[in-house]
Amino acid sequence: MFYATGHFEKWTDYEFYNEKIHDFKYNYKTAVFYSDAVVPLHREEVDEILTTGLNITSIIFEYRDEIQNHVINESYTSIEKAKWFFDNITIYLDSLLQIQLKVAGRISSEVEDVLSEVIIKVSQGQLCMSLR
Numbered sequence: 001m002f003y004a005t006g007h008f009e010k011w012t013d014y015e016f017y018n019e020k021i022h023d024f025k026y027n028y029k030t031a032v033f034y035s036d037a038v039v040p041l042h043r044e045e046v047d048e049i050l051t052t053g054l055n056i057t058s059i060i061f062e063y064r065d066e067i068q069n070h071v072i073n074e075s076y077t078s079i080e081k082a083k084w085f086f087d088n089i090t091i092y093l094d095s096l097l098q099i100q101l102k103v104a105g106r107i108s109s110e111v112e113d114v115l116s117e118v119i120i121k122v123s124q125g126q127l128c129m130s131l132r
Contacts, residue, residue, distance in 0.1 A: 001082075002067050002070075002082075003076060003077065003081040003085060004082040005077065006075035006076045006078075007070070007076065018068060021068065035103050035106070037103050037106050046095070048095075056091055057092065060092055
């Protein structure tokens with residue numbers, strides 16, 4: 001809506017936008033901290049998008065920077081930017097969803113492997129105890 005109207009209707013809209021950006025950055029950093037698969041998967045998604053000739057991630061970051069650091073009484077109305085941002089944020093969010101699903105799959109697989117090992121060790125331990 002920022003580019004469609006050229007500004008935020010209310011200050012609380014601006015605060016809400018910044019809060020969502022902050023939440024995303026925090027969640028991304030947390031995901032990177034907990035799984036070393038996030039960055040390679042993100043690169044893989046970005047590289048796949050780059051085959052279309054666009055670096056959507058960097059362009060979206062530029063738009064976000066412009067939105068977050070806008071001059072209050074200046075109009076940023078641009079139907080082209082509004083359309084581009086809307087169309088491409090959808091692609092970007094789809095990419096993030098794919099990363100999330102891949103990381104979740106890896107984590108589930110790792111948890112299953114660990115649980116299998118634990119079950120085997122516990123079973124072997126019980127077998128050894130019953131043989132005594």
